[in-house]
């Protein structure tokens with residue numbers, strides 16, 4: 365294990381929102397010891413205080429890392445979202461602060477897909493309503509409104525990692541699979557693209573949403589879209605709460621136009637398990653309500669813990685930003701020389717020549733240099749041999765004084 369310039373024992377890792385113990389174990393195995401694991405998200409003020417002391421911050425979907433919150437993270441090196449979605453982080457603000465953000469793009473995909481398929485079957489059979497009646501002492505043994513999934517059409521909006529898995533599972537049950545995506549997607553199995561969203565809504569018995577939260581997906585299913593769905597069809601949303609207009613959905617369900625719905629995500633979600641859940645959908649028997657647990661299986665959380673912690677360790681130890689969601693991606697080899705320096709800067713012309721001048725003007729030969737840029741930021745990693753620790757610190761200070769520098773580190 366290469367010794368880092370900043371001792372690992374001093375690097376503070378703060379993990380919020382009940383992240384898996386596997387993450388802690390991964391950090392410990394890599395030599396990190398100052399790890400704090402909290403079961404809940406923090407309110408804004410507490411989050412601002414906590415981020416001020418953290419070098420590495422791990423969150424899930426509840427912690428809102430706005431530009432204002434991030435600005436308190438003066439020591440912050442990296443953020444890990446121990447989930448798929450990264451909409452809770454102001455990614456541009458993080459990047460311009462020199463902070464890469466990592467996530468787990470696949471580890472809970474299967475968990476979401478399994479839940480969605482199970483909900484599709486339950487809704488097609490009218491089980492939520494029947495179950496609620498039984499709980500009240502009722503007994504409506506009847507086949508009316510109960511359907512097999514076989515032969516029915518499932519319409520998948522957002523045919524990405526989760527959407528394609530849902531499609532494959534649904535096809536195994538004998539369902540017809542239609543999908544709509546803004547990108548051209550390879551159809552798996554016998555799935556077929558719909559002409560557009562309206563076409564998908566009009567032809568599906570079950571519509572399931574698997575898009576990310578973006579300006580284009582905000583309220584993408586409202587009264588107009590619900591009106592285009594087949595009478596008696598079902599809607600499933602396990603994507604993000606801002607994708608569906610919940611009031612419009614509740615009104616449509618009350619009118620009896622749709623058969624039912626399963627909703628896992630909401631425009632406003634409780635910050636923790638002790639906060640009350642409010643929604644216009646509460647009390648509707650034909651709606652399955654779940655507390656944002658689509659990806660919450662032990663299998664998924666354990667895998668996510670390892671995956672994201674490993675990415676954070678790799679960045680902290682080695683400088684690699686491979687698979688960061690907001691940052692130029694650099695995959696770095698191990699380096700046997702004396703020092704590795706990181707320079708993160710605004711992507712403006714002339715930066716690299718100024719960086720190189722810092723080394724050439726001191727007669728220091730560069731062993732290896734790795735540069736990647738995106739529209740906002742450039743990330744350059746410089747490996748050198750033969751420089752002493754004192755000289756490495758002096759090089760860092762010289763790099764720091766280049767105008768447009770966002771962050772500089774001597775990694776080792």
Ligand SMILES: NC(=O)c1ccc[n+]([C@@H]2O[C@H](COP(=O)([O-])OP(=O)(O)OC[C@H]3O[C@@H](n4cnc5c(N)ncnc54)[C@H](O)[C@@H]3O)[C@@H](O)[C@H]2O)c1
Pocket residue numbers: 448449469472473476521522523524525526527544545546547574575576577578580581602603604628629656657658659660
């Ligand atoms: N409920 C949960 O616990 C849970 C768990 C995991 C993920 N999620 C949510 O599910 C979302 C999807 O996850 P994924 O891994 O499949 O993501 P993904 O990026 O693999 O797939 C998303 C797909 O949506 C498409 N898309 C984007 N904008 C669109 C639009 N306006 N119209 C149609 N298609 C559009 C993309 O092209 C992409 O194919 C995540 O962004 C996350 O918000 C929720």
Ligand SMILES: O=C(O)CC[C@@H](O)C(=O)O
Pocket residue numbers: 424425426446447448449450472659
């Ligand atoms: O675990 C969470 O809080 C979020 C789960 C899910 O919405 C995701 O984006 O992966």
